[in-house]
Amino acid sequence: MKADPTDQLTLLDLQEIDSKVVQLRHRRATLPQLKELATLEGERSGILDRVRDARIVVDDLTVEQTKAEADVEQVRVRRVRDRERMDSGQISNPKDLQRMTHELESLERRVSTLEDAELEIMEKLEEAQAVLTRAEQELAGVDQRVADLEAERDAQWTEIDAELEQVSATRAPVAERVPADLLALYERLRESKGGMGAALLRARECGGCRLTLDHSELARVKAAPADEVVRCEECSRILVRTSESGL
DSSP states (O other): OBOOHHHHHHHHHHHHHHHHHHHHHHHHHTOHHHHHHHHHHHHHHHHHHHHHHHHHHHHHHHHHHHHHHHHHHHHHHHHHHHHHHHHTTOOOOHHHHHHHHHHHHHHHHHHHHHHHHHHHHHHHHHHHHHHHHHHHHHHHHHHHHHHHHHHHHHHHHHHHHHHHHHHHHTHHHHHTTSOHHHHHHHHHHHHHTTTOOEEEEETTEETTTOOBOOHHHHHHHHHSOTTBOEEOTTTOOEEEEOTTSOO
8 A cells, every 4th residue: 555654644643642542531441439439339239238137127126126015014004903903992802802912913923024025125126226327327438438439430530531522623633634545444453453553663663562673574664665554564553654763
């Protein structure tokens, strides 16, 4: 392929723009905030599971406590009623009094047993609530960190996107100065060579693969006419020759 040396030099300007775009996009995709956010997402999922489990325990114990309170209150009411009947003198039959006395003693034991059970449930509920509170606080801390990181990420993205837009806007005028066939070759190589289709030959080294041309390859490039589009034997990229090429 033939191309005016000036047009070949223009490829370097175009490559510089394209390389800058690639760098900006890479920077956008590899912000440190993104890595930490991904890590926090996994941590948050685990904390949410713990919050859910702790809340279930608290809810279950709350139901148990409500029932225990009702059971205790029911027996207390019955105890008070029986005492009032005895104290009022309504029961005069000795057998009935004896039966009522035994019943009150039984109610006293029952109240004591229920109160102990209620106290045990209250202690468990207090412990479960503490576990839930710690998990919720941990979740709140992670959520705050996520919010801070997202704000930092968005600010970085805004800055990078603005620079991307500015750099990308300079591409079209430069690309228009490159002949269609040369531009098509460059684009094809850029697509297959990791974003670099043209490279400067400097001091006998290819700017694409960073390999130094051997003597036979150097002789071939040196002998090629100035308007000949030369390709690197190793990486196939377009080699642009200048006074720095060491030919």
